[in-house]
Amino acid sequence: MPPEGAATLGRRLRERDRSAAPQALNLIEDRTPAGRERTRELLAEVSPAALGGEAPGHLVGLTGPPGAGKSTLLSALVAEWRSRGRTVAVLAVDPSSKRSGGSLLGDRARIAHDPADDGVLIRSTAAGTRLGGLAAPTREAAAALAAAFDMVVVETVGVGQSETDVEELCDTVAVVVQPGSGDTLQFLKAGIMEVPDVLVVTKADLGEVALRARRDLASALRSLGRRDTPVVAVSSLPPTSGIDALADAIDAHRERIDLPARRLRSRRLSALADFTVEHGESALRALGGRRAAERLLAEQDPALGVPELTALLAARAGLR
Ligand SMILES: Nc1nc2c(ncn2[C@@H]2O[C@H](COP(=O)(O)OP(=O)(O)O)[C@@H](O)[C@H]2O)c(=O)[nH]1
Ligand SMILES: [Mg+2]
Known part of the structure; x- marks a missing residue:
């Protein structure tokens, strides 16, 4: 065939x-x-x-350090969403394609799901380069899947730049930390507090240490004036807890935002990243610099897709 x-x-x-x-x-x-x-x-x-109009799927970023419990949490979240009648696609960004040494320490669990259920699709996708943020295929796959699936999750590993990348792509970003790991502190230092729309403390079954992590994060958010950002504690191993509250918090965030505006910004940032990866920084200079390129993109039809916007930049730079 x-x-x-x-x-x-x-x-x-x-x-x-x-x-x-x-x-x-x-x-x-x-x-x-x-x-x-x-x-x-x-x-x-x-x-x-x-x-x-915008693709109907909800683009959710799930990010956090290796071992924090992302994959285990996703197994529980996928089941929760399925019980709500939603279809789910997961793109798990594999950092081993970028760094050496295969799977990262502590990155153990696979996302569990029923292979016979055609309402769930799980795929690994390669990590991108720093210059372009998340790899173009990950962004393109997310855009394509958002047309057909209700929930599209991008799971990325790391604390640092990857959060910003996923924030540029997704409607809602959930940052995952595990209790007692020092993640909380690192988090505050790295300025990542600006990124999450929902904060998740995993392994709530560990008890007091999880409660403390939740309190620390909540007070840190308050001190940054981000009282609206929910902090949800979950336990992803059976008997699970907090998974329904997390699903609700993710839904509520989508209700709150100006989705078309966030998607439009994402497409423009993607076009700029693709253009720069493909043609280099010198091509950006040919457009008069990043600011000028951003202004040019802002003048374009909001309904244009990323490939059209990227082609337009190339044409203006005299490359096509
Ligand atoms: N006690 C407890 N352990 C958990 C929980 N969720 C995940 N884990 C364990 O934490 C380890 C890392 O989980 P994993 O989902 O692979 O983390 P990832 O690297 O962030 O995807 C595994 O050994 C999990 O069994 C939880 O809710 N409670
Ligand atoms: Mg994992």
Whole structure:
């Protein structure tokens, strides 16, 4: 059977046909020039222009240090969302493709789910380079999946820059810390407090140490004037606790934000990142610098997808 046309795959996702997702993700991973062209065709079919608005899926970033309990938490969250009748796609960003040594210490659990359930899709995706933040295929996969799935989760490892990357892509960012790990302190020092929309303290079954972590984080948020940011304590191993409250907090955040504005900002930042990765900093200078490029993007039709915006920057820089 010849591979299905890229536009057909994109159209099927737009019509919420989830069975098109695995093939669409394979296509997006093909970074040859022909593959990129086909990816552009696919993404055009799920752009806001084609959808007549923003993609319906909720883009959720889940980030935190290795061993904090992200994968275990996701197993519980996926079950919670399924019980609420939602479909779920998870893109687990694999840092071992960037750093040496394979899986990171403490990064043990796999995301558990029923393989026969076609309402759940779980994929690993390669980590990006610093210059472009999250790898383009991760961002493109998230955009494609948001057309067809109710929840699209991007799981990333780390404390530091990765939080900012995921914040640029996602509607809602949940930052995960485990109690008694010193994460809380590191967190405050690194200025990461600006990033989370929801803070999650895992391993609540550990008792007092988890309660203390939750209190410390809540008071740190208060001192930053961020009283609205919820801090949710969860236990992800059976018997689970707090998972429903976390799902509620994630929903509530989406209700609060100006979603079209956040998505538009994300597309513009993505276009700038893709353009810079592809053509280099000198191409950015040809546009008059980053600020000028941002102004140029701000003038464009809000319904344009990332590939169209990236192509536009290249054309203005005289590269195409
Ligand atoms: N006690 C306890 N251990 C947990 C909980 N959640 C995860 N863990 C354990 O913490 C370790 C790391 O979890 P994992 O989900 O792999 O963390 P990740 O690296 O952030 O994805 C594993 O040994 C888990 O079994 C929890 O709620 N309570
Ligand atoms: Mg993990």
